[in-house]
Amino acid sequence: MTTLTRDDAATAGASRTVSGLLLALLSAVTFGLSGALARGLLDTGWTPGSVVLVRIGLAAAVVAPFGYVALRGRWDLLRANRGLVLTYGLLAVAGAQFCYFSAVGYMQVGPALLIEYTAPAAVVVWLWLRHGERPGALTLVGAGLAALGLVLVLDLISGAELNVAGVLWALGAMVGCAVYFVISADEDNGLPPLALAAAGLVIGGLSLGFLGLVGLLPMTATTQDVTMAGSSVAWWVPLVLLGLVTAAIAYVSGIAASRRLGSRVASFVALTEVVMGVLWAWLLLDELPRPVQLAGGILIMAGVVAVKLGERSLPTTPELPA
Template structure:
């Protein structure tokens, strides 16, 4: 699938919009709770990807998954933690808390990759990590007296697992193994389904709940994950990271409009620190790379003229 840059940008706006529907949909459920919500969403993600993968990549995808089973299992474990922790966190705290906590993922990835695979971090990234950390610490501190810290701590498992996942992928690519992330999503969904079924039993979801969770499995997870992988082949990593942050804004807005969940002042302030640090870091990095590219272009032109 070949995309123009502008088309990839719009699709990458659509992906976080679809991701952001989880919070408002969860608030519309009648009987399903915590682990059962996670079970049904993961189950329908498995069903969706079992159809999408062979249609998109051909039946050979199953043989490739077996060949790469070691890396896919490790990446799938991380996806499984993300799927499970995300939905459980939504039942324990506000949508805004969950999404803003998850937004720290890119900075945690930078930090973990620095210590485990030796990536050098520029000063701007260290500053962004400190500012974002202060924002999250502030949100944690305000919740200690409110008893809502458990949900935020569960949500924090999502960016930690994501950071480990991307670091594993980078390390495997360095050694010559290119990981296809969509089959890894399927592995994670299978693991999440198997883990949460005994915890969710006996199942109590109504037909209404199951229909909504089926929609989440297909439209909130399977399809946007495929879109993001396709867009990442056209867009640069900073572009993908910045556009993915729209999930935070969309998610808070949808929960506000669709479920009457107004974010607290403390969450907005802590979130502003996290989001500001992320955007500033990515924007400065983009300017730095653009400046280096311009210098190389000028040197090339001068060399040709001489």
């Protein structure tokens, strides 16, 4: 009987890991589409604030009803976790996306993504300093492989000019991205993933709207057609895709993945967003990936596997303070 119980537990754990990886990849695929879509809007005169506000607003309108149902009237959960939810909405949702799109306005999408996705290293350091989860040898090897893979995917070995303002905005996006992974992985707060995503999107949208109303966040939009995949499409097409696909689906699947994998592994799997960003740029912006970039993608996946193997030897500790 004991053996059967252990086998069942192992099977359940493996199933949870597989589903977590699939959800993390879905999140990476959808998040990776945002840069290519936003670039087209920015090129026609949209400001980063306008793009992010519409994106988050649409996502909030879609996810909020599902979050309400998932909460099942347990409003005390939101009150008890109001600080956590506010931090998630302001930093992980509004802050990360606004900073990323601002960075893209100053520099190429590739270098901006590379800087933002130093977030997994920040997550490892946070867990080490806050919870004493010192990374093992395999985790460090995985981090190194992933970092090298990112350099190859973004083809930085040929030399890339970085704008200081763009770098600072990208670092801001990195902070928001790290907060996203750490908070998303916390299961102790009792908030259903849909409720957390909905609350974060609503708070993020309201905060951006307020900054726009008082004039602190420039809001400019146009109705000029956008070029995608060599064709002109109506301006609202990329906006709808940004809101429904790259925000609503991406955030919900990302939170669900982090709950299953933990913030460390989820953050490293999310590095595949960079690969997907390159592929989307190829399909929509006609930027063809080179063989060295494909090799980089393989290194990223190898790094993810190493991090996962390294995590098995670490003690289980809560991701966030109670």
